[in-house]
Amino acid sequence: MSVETHPETGPELGSEVESEVESDVQDIDLVDDELLDELLDEHSVSLFEGDEGGLEYAQRRALVTLLKQRFISARTHPRDWRVLVEHERLLRSRLNDLFLDLQVDRAREVAWKRQATSETGSRFPTMLYDAAWSREETLVLVHLRDRLRAGVASGDARAFVDREDVVRYVSSFRPSHATDVAGDEKRARNAIAGIVKAGLLIGTGSEERFEISEAVEPLIPLELLQDLLAALVAANDTEVPSGPDDTADLFDDEADADATATGDRAEEQ
Template sequence: MSTDTDHTDLLDDGLDDGLDDGLGTHPDEDDLAPLDERSVSLFEGDEGGLEHAQRVALVALLKQRFISARTHPRDWQVLVEHERVLRSRLNDLFLELQVDRVREVAWKRQATSETGARFPTLLYDAAWSREETLVLVHLRDRLRAGLASGDARVFVDRDDILDHVQSFRPAHATDEAGDEKRARNAVAGVIKAGLLIGAPQDDRYEISEAVEPLLPLEVLAELLEALRRANGAEPAEAAPAAEADLFEEPADQPEPQEAR
């Protein structure tokens, strides 16, 4: 069973293939063929108006769920310097560019018409599973706690994540092996989304700074409500206190922008 709150992927097969490979699909610019980066004509018949680095950053924005100064430093720097032109190119595709400069994260989302008309779309909605929802909420909680303690980077153990998901198993659940497999698949899915930094076989991961802007309070509320409906019961007794911490906004940080 999946939750009602969705995340977005690219429809086009070529772009989607890159997205599915996660952070590792974006090539380092050192591996790309040498080009005259001062020229906007990069191949025969090229009528594009962007320089090489701008195009690479645009492709990264299209292929990845998000880019950040941590995961895509060169693309992030290009975006900071040329935000307007990259925003314009995304707008041509009915996409909006969202930028959180405090956390140094940027992502795209589907544009919505002021008149309610539907735009053609490159994105489709893919619902987070119940287990992925639990992982995301836990990561947001751990990230906020670590940053509040002064940690520049926040890490989490695989077993800690799995134990958290396990704590939400309904009392009537009997498929222990199946539940464990779904929990492990959820961790792998969040790694693929780029919100956990590390290899699937690792025992410890860094939590991406993108978790908070991509999971703002209103989306978190929807996820938790959908989780309760999917679970068919209230979480464990300790959950309300944990949720209170999740919904308490730090005084020294701006309200995150909405992302779906």
């Protein structure tokens, strides 16, 4: 998972979207990882001197990936996904020990963590921090979810979007009194870069075209996007665009009930 905050550049949206690991851990070197796979007994739970852990190497690797990444999926982390599916209860238990809750969407083959909340509503100690999406990032996510659902409805296995298409959508929400066109466009492009870094936009052979991650829908639930978009429209005194980018369908689909249920609206610190 990305460990960067998402600074607020617009009105207070009241949105905690993702929890991030505070420690700045470097990515595991894939070559070393593959070498370890070959050298270590996959069923051994003693991996170093004094090791009193109870997980096998593959299970530990999946746990670390869950802690470091915003999400894992069958496509982005196939080995870890297979381990998670096979040992979901065990990995869920380890995350629970850290006051974290494991969320799994088996239909879309995506898993992610969120901060657990006690039955009384009080906050547990946390190793995560909350970061709200910026105004522009929120609009990008609204557009991506819309495009993803449109692609699924059309029977497409994968959904794609062009950078300029996203920039135009974000600009359609520019308040009538806004005059810093260049600054607004720069913020829109920075928002796209942030979503790419978060793993919700996947690069293709072209720098101007991206594939939309299947994780967008379960990670960004419908209810949250409805509230965020309403707040943006009210704050900017604008109307939801009509025509090709009409977001009406985004908020009018019985199937969205499942998406809302599987997503997480975590609370602000």
